[in-house]
Amino acid sequence: MNSSAPVFELKHVSKQFGRFESLAEINLQIRAGDRVALVGSSGAGKSTLISLLNGTQLPTQGEVWVLGRNVAHLRPKLLRQVQRQIGTIYQQFHLVDNLRVIHNVNAGHLGRWSFIKAAASLIYPMEVETAVKALAQVGIPEKLYERTDKLSGGQQQRVAIARVLVQNPTAILADEPISSLDPERSREIMDLLRQLSVETGKTLVTSVHAIEFARSHYQRIIGLRQGRILFDTEAAALCDAMIEELYKTNN
Numbered sequence: 001m002n003s004s005a006p007v008f009e010l011k012h013v014s015k016q017f018g019r020f021e022s023l024a025e026i027n028l029q030i031r032a033g034d035r036v037a038l039v040g041s042s043g044a045g046k047s048t049l050i051s052l053l054n055g056t057q058l059p060t061q062g063e064v065w066v067l068g069r070n071v072a073h074l075r076p077k078l079l080r081q082v083q084r085q086i087g088t089i090y091q092q093f094h095l096v097d098n099l100r101v102i103h104n105v106n107a108g109h110l111g112r113w114s115f116i117k118a119a120a121s122l123i124y125p126m127e128v129e130t131a132v133k134a135l136a137q138v139g140i141p142e143k144l145y146e147r148t149d150k151l152s153g154g155q156q157q158r159v160a161i162a163r164v165l166v167q168n169p170t171a172i173l174a175d176e177p178i179s180s181l182d183p184e185r186s187r188e189i190m191d192l193l194r195q196l197s198v199e200t201g202k203t204l205v206t207s208v209h210a211i212e213f214a215r216s217h218y219q220r221i222i223g224l225r226q227g228r229i230l231f232d233t234e235a236a237a238l239c240d241a242m243i244e245e246l247y248k249t250n251n
């Protein structure tokens with residue numbers, strides 16, 4: 001994959017669901033190491049944009065390039081290779097509740113492990129040291145053998161982040177990672193994502209409702225309104241008038 005290409009590039013992208021246009025005429029580039037927040041009202045298109053960046057959806061029009069590849073033109077094997085370089089964290093964690101933490105963290109290996117190895121690891125966990133290291137990075141190494149559904153929401157989100165660390169992607173996408181957490185846990189998770197991105201140099205794209213976190217934790221903020229980019233700005237240049245325009249209710 002072309003290492004000098006932007007990690008993500010969208011050219012004249014639209015996404016329709018039936019006749020409804022969720023995104024329209026999106027043009028943007030995100031480069032290695034960028035830390036970008038996506039903001040906008042409910043339904044503005046943030047999650048749709050994230051699903052285009054990780055290749056789980058294809059655009060209706062335009063081109064989505066990930067790591068120098070046009071996603072729509074990739075054969076399944078190459079698409080999986082590209083997708084392995086993109087780790088995604090979701091609001092609802094997407095963990096298997098009744099498994100121990102180690103198995104959820106080891107799911108980060110799934111793109112690389114054979115089916116046999118993955119199945120065997122459910123009985124005799126493999127690469128335990130890697131899992132412990134990832135859990136230590138997210139601050140809960142002692143939870144390795146705990147059942148996942150016994151953890152708090154904040155701890156479960158840490159497990160989801162540890163799984164992405166084991167996957168070791170080039171870029172991390174976080175789709176409203178704090179929406180189901182209380183304010184204190186939200187701050188901890190936002191701090192953790194920023195710290196991991198700064199320490200590892202990984203690109204980080206996060207959709208977030210709380211504009212104050214976008215400002216304090218990200219270098220660049222993209223405002224989506226009714227499926228279009230209203231602004232794409234350095235965080236320091238975001239002013240109250242832009243925020244007002246972003247959230248105003250009339251058309």
Ligand SMILES: Nc1ncnc2c1ncn2[C@@H]1O[C@H](COP(=O)(O)OP(=O)(O)OP(=O)(O)O)[C@@H](O)[C@H]1O
Pocket residue numbers: 017020021022040041042043044045046047048049
């Ligand atoms: N799979 C789908 N089928 C039909 N419509 C969809 C689908 N996914 C998204 N949409 C529509 O596209 C629009 C944008 O949705 P999206 O989830 O991207 O917004 P969002 O900014 O992430 O909102 P929220 O902050 O509430 O999560 C919404 O009107 C939504 O109903």
